[in-house]
Amino acid sequence: MKPFAYARPSDVAEAVREVAAEPNAVFLGGGTNLVDHLKLGVARPDLVVDVRTLTSREITDTGDGGLLVGAAVSNSELAADRRVRERWPVLTQALLAGANGQLRNLATVGGNPLQRTRCVYFQDVTTACNKRAPGSGCSAIGGYTRYHAILGASEQCIATHPSDMAVALTALDAVVHTEGPRGARTIPFGELHRLPGDDPSRDTVLEHGELVTAVELPPLEMARRSTYRKVRDRASYAFALVSVAAAVDLADDGTVRDARVALGGVAHTPWRATRAEEVLRGRRLTDDTARAAAEAELADAVPQPGIDGGNAFKVPLVARTLTAALRILTGREG
Amino acid sequence: MTELLEPRAMGRDLVRRDGVRKVRGTATYAFETPVESPAFCHPLQATVARGRITAVDTTAAEALDGVLAVVTHENAERLASTDDAELAVLQSPEVAFRGQPIGVVVAETSELARQAADLVRVTYDEQPHDSVLSADRGDLYAPEKVNPGYDTDTVQGDVDAELAASAVRVEQTYATAMVHNNPLEPHASTALWDAADGGKLTLWDSTQGVHPDRKAVCSLFGLDLERVQVVCPYVGGGFGSKGTPHANVVLVAMAARALPGRAVKLALTRQQMFTMAGYRTPTIQRMQLGADRDGRIRALALDVVEQTSRIKEFAEQTGVPARMMYTAAARRTTHRLAALDVPVPSWFRAPGECPGMFGPEVAMDELAHALGMDPVELRIRNEPDRDPETGQPWSSRHLVECLREGAERFGWAGRDPRPGVRREDGWLVGTGMASSVYPTMRQAQSTATVRFEDGRYVVEIGAADLGTGAWTVLPQIAADALDADVDDVEVRIGDTRYPIASVAGGSSGTNTWGSAIVEAARQFRGKFGRRPEDGDEAQGSVDQAATDDEHATYAFGAQFVEARVHADTGEVRVPRLLGVFACGRIVNPRTARSQFIGGMTMGLSMALHENSAWDARIGQVANHDLAEYHVTVNADVGDVQAHWIDEHDPYVNAMGIKGIGEIGIVGTAAAVVNAVFHATGVRVRHLPVTLDKILPGLP
Numbered sequence A: 001m002k003p004f005a006y007a008r009p010s011d012v013a014e015a016v017r018e019v020a021a022e023p024n025a026v027f028l029g030g031g032t033n034l035v036d037h038l039k040l041g042v043a044r045p046d047l048v049v050d051v052r053t054l055t056s057r058e059i060t061d062t063g064d065g066g067l068l069v070g071a072a073v074s075n076s077e078l079a080a081d082r083r084v085r086e087r088w089p090v091l092t093q094a095l096l097a098g099a100n101g102q103l104r105n106l107a108t109v110g111g112n113p114l115q116r117t118r119c120v121y122f123q124d125v126t127t128a129c130n131k132r133a134p135g136s137g138c139s140a141i142g143g144y145t146r147y148h149a150i151l152g153a154s155e156q157c158i159a160t161h162p163s164d165m166a167v168a169l170t171a172l173d174a175v176v177h178t179e180g181p182r183g184a185r186t187i188p189f190g191e192l193h194r195l196p197g198d199d200p201s202r203d204t205v206l207e208h209g210e211l212v213t214a215v216e217l218p219p220l221e222m223a224r225r226s227t228y229r230k231v232r233d234r235a236s237y238a239f240a241l242v243s244v245a246a247a248v249d250l251a252d253d254g255t256v257r258d259a260r261v262a263l264g265g266v267a268h269t270p271w272r273a274t275r276a277e278e279v280l281r282g283r284r285l286t287d288d289t290a291r292a293a294a295e296a297e298l299a300d301a302v303p304q305p306g307i308d309g310g311n312a313f314k315v316p317l318v319a320r321t322l323t324a325a326l327r328i329l330t331g332r333e334g
Numbered sequence B: 001m002t003e004l005l006e007p008r009a010m011g012r013d014l015v016r017r018d019g020v021r022k023v024r025g026t027a028t029y030a031f032e033t034p035v036e037s038p039a040f041c042h043p044l045q046a047t048v049a050r051g052r053i054t055a056v057d058t059t060a061a062e063a064l065d066g067v068l069a070v071v072t073h074e075n076a077e078r079l080a081s082t083d084d085a086e087l088a089v090l091q092s093p094e095v096a097f098r099g100q101p102i103g104v105v106v107a108e109t110s111e112l113a114r115q116a117a118d119l120v121r122v123t124y125d126e127q128p129h130d131s132v133l134s135a136d137r138g139d140l141y142a143p144e145k146v147n148p149g150y151d152t153d154t155v156q157g158d159v160d161a162e163l164a165a166s167a168v169r170v171e172q173t174y175a176t177a178m179v180h181n182n183p184l185e186p187h188a189s190t191a192l193w194d195a196a197d198g199g200k201l202t203l204w205d206s207t208q209g210v211h212p213d214r215k216a217v218c219s220l221f222g223l224d225l226e227r228v229q230v231v232c233p234y235v236g237g238g239f240g241s242k243g244t245p246h247a248n249v250v251l252v253a254m255a256a257r258a259l260p261g262r263a264v265k266l267a268l269t270r271q272q273m274f275t276m277a278g279y280r281t282p283t284i285q286r287m288q289l290g291a292d293r294d295g296r297i298r299a300l301a302l303d304v305v306e307q308t309s310r311i312k313e314f315a316e317q318t319g320v321p322a323r324m325m326y327t328a329a330a331r332r333t334t335h336r337l338a339a340l341d342v343p344v345p346s347w348f349r350a351p352g353e354c355p356g357m358f359g360p361e362v363a364m365d366e367l368a369h370a371l372g373m374d375p376v377e378l379r380i381r382n383e384p385d386r387d388p389e390t391g392q393p394w395s396s397r398h399l400v401e402c403l404r405e406g407a408e409r410f411g412w413a414g415r416d417p418r419p420g421v422r423r424e425d426g427w428l429v430g431t432g433m434a435s436s437v438y439p440t441m442r443q444a445q446s447t448a449t450v451r452f453e454d455g456r457y458v459v460e461i462g463a464a465d466l467g468t469g470a471w472t473v474l475p476q477i478a479a480d481a482l483d484a485d486v487d488d489v490e491v492r493i494g495d496t497r498y499p500i501a502s503v504a505g506g507s508s509g510t511n512t513w514g515s516a517i518v519e520a521a522r523q524f525r526g527k528f529g530r531r532p533e534d535g536d537e538a539q540g541s542v543d544q545a546a547t548d549d550e551h552a553t554y555a556f557g558a559q560f561v562e563a564r565v566h567a568d569t570g571e572v573r574v575p576r577l578l579g580v581f582a583c584g585r586i587v588n589p590r591t592a593r594s595q596f597i598g599g600m601t602m603g604l605s606m607a608l609h610e611n612s613a614w615d616a617r618i619g620q621v622a623n624h625d626l627a628e629y630h631v632t633v634n635a636d637v638g639d640v641q642a643h644w645i646d647e648h649d650p651y652v653n654a655m656g657i658k659g660i661g662e663i664g665i666v667g668t669a670a671a672v673v674n675a676v677f678h679a680t681g682v683r684v685r686h687l688p689v690t691l692d693k694i695l696p697g698l699p
Helices: A012-021 A034-040 A075-080 A082-087 A089-096 A101-106 A164-171 A274-280 A287-297 A314-329 B019-024 B059-063 B110-119 B159-164 B210-221 B247-258 B359-371 B375-381 B399-410 B470-482 B509-528 B589-608 B668-680 B691-697
Strands: A005-007 A025-028 A047-050 A059-061 A067-070 A175-180 A183-188 A211-217 A226-232 A240-250 A256-264 B039-045 B051-057 B067-072 B101-107 B121-126 B154-156 B168-176 B188-194 B200-205 B228-231 B264-267 B283-291 B297-309 B330-340 B394-396 B427-439 B446-453 B456-460 B489-492 B537-542 B552-566 B572-582 B637-644
Touching: A012 A025, A012 A047, A012 A175, A012 A211, A059 A082, A075 A082, A075 A089, A075 A101, A082 A089, A089 A164, A089 A226, A089 A240, A164 A226, A164 A240, A164 A256, A226 A314, A240 A314, A256 A274, A256 A287, A274 A287, A287 A314, A314 B691, B039 B110, B039 B247, B051 B101, B059 B067, B059 B110, B067 B110, B067 B247, B101 B110, B101 B247, B159 B283, B159 B297, B159 B330, B168 B359, B188 B247, B200 B210, B200 B247, B210 B228, B210 B247, B247 B264, B283 B359, B297 B359, B359 B375, B359 B427, B359 B668, B375 B399, B375 B427, B399 B427, B399 B552, B399 B572, B399 B637, B427 B572, B427 B668, B446 B509, B456 B470, B470 B489, B470 B509, B509 B537, B552 B668, B572 B589, B572 B668, B589 B637, B589 B668, B668 B691
Parallel strands: A005 A047, A025 A047, B039 B264, B200 B228, B297 B330, B394 B552, B456 B489, B572 B637
Antiparallel strands: A059 A067, A067 A211, A175 A183, A175 A211, A226 A240, A240 A256, B039 B101, B051 B121, B067 B101, B154 B330, B168 B283, B188 B200, B188 B264, B283 B297, B427 B552, B446 B456, B446 B537, B552 B572
């Protein structure tokens, strides 16, 4: 581990100033991802600015049926909130599908969506990785691709975003509140993360020194009928192979009036499945509809060959997982 | 035949003597050994899979304040013995696999050692490497023997002719994955080289045997036995990976000798566990079974292909259990190896028996299906009355009883054999079973001392407790051997100060050490009678591997599994595992049950999860941490039941016991695969059973 300076500023403005002033500075939230990366030598900051106590730990009603969740609220606290459980069950389920109890107690709402994309080669400093060492190459392509992207990848990077919570927040059209060197702003959750393109070193659109202060959950009546279905290689404590966050608004005759679908485990970002949503709207919710929606979303999917057969299985698995998720929402067998 | 001890303390479910210390955190593990101002080590590892080091620049590392030593092949001491290429580290610039230790940094803190290790610049003359195992390689070879000394190949009768004459044949290739032991406690040591008086090394090491560990260290460094003391009261899991010393032990000893008078500590990181601590080779098992319509096996052949490292051979004895498990008119087993540019494989959770009961036990299920016969019945029908390999009678064999009792307890009767026809709430449901076996082994050397001290019996033996229960069960054996109250017996283990004891491996520990203790107790009572005086002391030894060479000695078992496979996603859940074992007398039901269900859980892990994803392009395990290398977690484990039958075996030893440490894992994975087939109709022949292998076969 490389030595670094540690600062504990007294407020958000000071924290932003300190990170903005030091090109090689990072914010520390719960530390569930950063501390790992410090130990592995993946993150090599000169300055670590601890913001855990600076942002709000409150979950407040916004007055319009939405919630404003302070960035320092832990994943456990958010998952347990009665309002969230009743009005956005997909979010509680996604939170509880991630990591384990100890990690969820540490992880924060502000930090969890900002964890780095996950890839065994990114985490191993003895291998080439364009994200960690721009221009060094991508070891994942043709390597161990089981957990890698089938959508939106580039020749520079095929890693996937690991946050379960972020998949739910993407489906729910959450809004991120930030404060940065250029002041405060809001970012639609679906625009927070970025595809790797030619610069995989950046996972989000946040500027250097820009701190997430809160996440806003806008009112969404259909989210009361929502679910998170995560498929992984063991029953708990594993990253998603594929996950689906889904909410539907069903007419009395079973026709889909509106739908929200986001996918995890398939791309460098939580993946909002707008094409799938379009297919679902106006149709009755059957397995065939679910398959058609998945096929539309995956029309441009590019599976990655690799060790143990690569990740082509994710293409049918997305369709099957979406089918299973939508079955849950219509009360059919799980 | 031996006269069995009267069990009074044996058979009682006494609580673990070390339990409270472990729960309270006062049990001291190797790395935690309290020593004055220790220094810390971090290994340097090769980043090429094959080649030669051309330069090492340690300037920046050594310039850091607090770095005490950087030892590489350029300045390391020359070892007295380099016969074992895995242990002959830092002796040359040659690199034989990626991750091979090429140096060790010693510093005031572990963080500093790691930082300094990052600053060492190594340049290589990199050479092409080859690490792809396949059954088609042209350079496969037959080792002289397979672990630990079995014949490489065996042939009985004319397999081809019997196969041709068989009404039903199963000819399939099965594969088990490369897997790495990851005990909770990584390989770790504290070492102190006292230069005074000619030099003495004290090594607190996490090991499955302090005496074998000491012997290896003495041989490597050219030291007399009395100049090395190895101490290891507690082990946080070994599973074979601590049965032989690995390179970390050499590194820590070198570091200690480079800093006389200063204790040094070294613990492998989780990632380093994937290069330095041994692993199970992937196995490729070509299986041929031929049978008559009534299920009697005519031909049984198992041809195994595995890997070893280019620098040191380890030949896993995967074909061995097929030699004795069932009757067959003709039989063949073979082992072929590829020597690759890979880390050195070694012992891993029931080497041989565990992978070797995968292919054959799945093939038996396939045969039963092809015959339209119940798989339990097929096994009973091929029960041999003598060891098919040697012709010897069994000391005891109660496989059929295990099968029947297991079937009864599990609710096997009336099972609908059709695959893929049961669906509950979106999950396809099936059941499967397999047999288990493990040889009853005793090591050839162990000695125990019994001494009467302050009104109590003190038993000393340099044995090891891997967390399995030796601290608890050895006093039970000693109490019965002495005809004393178990509370009046104290057993001391885990230190080379105590008499020599064999490695805790091959499920032989309790058998071997217990036999030595029984002998010591007999000597003691013979000399001092029932009224000894303070300080009276006697020794007893085991000096041959078996008490009886006229019988085939094995433990047997049967495992039953319920599997559920999600009809959409292919996710596999195993809500029920049930095993029944015949392992002679059970010394302590509490620790025994823990070992059985632990083994079965490891079998579940092997079946569904464990897989070292080998990246042959760079020559390393890609998923080398516990986030990516999956072991079964609590949520994967449902109802696990271990039962045993009351087995009386007068031939194995005076305690009437067989080993129980490893049989629990044997057969489990096959039973899971067989249950998944019954649930879905999809036969997965390559472990682990991950959903991508099932999806193509689901509707």
